Amino acid sequence: MSRPASEGKTIKQLVLALALLASTSLPAQTRFEGEDLLLGGCLPPEDPYMFDVPDDPELRQMINEDYQTFIRAAEEYINCLEAEQRRAFDKTNAILKRYLQSFGSDAALQSTIN
Numbered sequence: 001m002s003r004p005a006s007e008g009k010t011i012k013q014l015v016l017a018l019a020l021l022a023s024t025s026l027p028a029q030t031r032f033e034g035e036d037l038l039l040g041g042c043l044p045p046e047d048p049y050m051f052d053v054p055d056d057p058e059l060r061q062m063i064n065e066d067y068q069t070f071i072r073a074a075e076e077y078i079n080c081l082e083a084e085q086r087r088a089f090d091k092t093n094a095i096l097k098r099y100l101q102s103f104g105s106d107a108a109l110q111s112t113i114n
Contacts, residue, residue, distance in 0.1 A: 041080065041084060042077055042080035042081050042084055043077070044074075044077050045069075045070050045073030045074050045076075045077055046070070046073075047070065048063075048066040048067050048069075048070045049066065051063050
């Protein structure tokens with residue numbers, strides 16, 4: 001049984017609306033519910049202090065290490081955000097499929113988005 005094209009558009013609109021809602025209006029916090037990690041699971045790295053780079057080789061090395069630590073932490077942070085995004089889309093898609101199976105053509109996103 002094929003679904004009308006408007007149903008596919010409705011799903012895309014619903015996914016977009018949920019993604020927008022999740023990224024802008026929910027409070028950032030870390031907590032677990034079952035196996036789900038809610039917003040706040042990825043913490044951004046602390047910026048390295050803005051030192052003037054000195055001539056002293058030992059001090060330069062320490063500052064260099066601070067920046068390297070930041071870069072590694074930033075990469076971990078970005079990877080974490082990407083994993084959370086994948087998890088959020090996968091979960092949203094699974095719920096939308098269940099919604100469509102349950103409600104069929106009555107499943108519709110009511111929105112004022114143009």
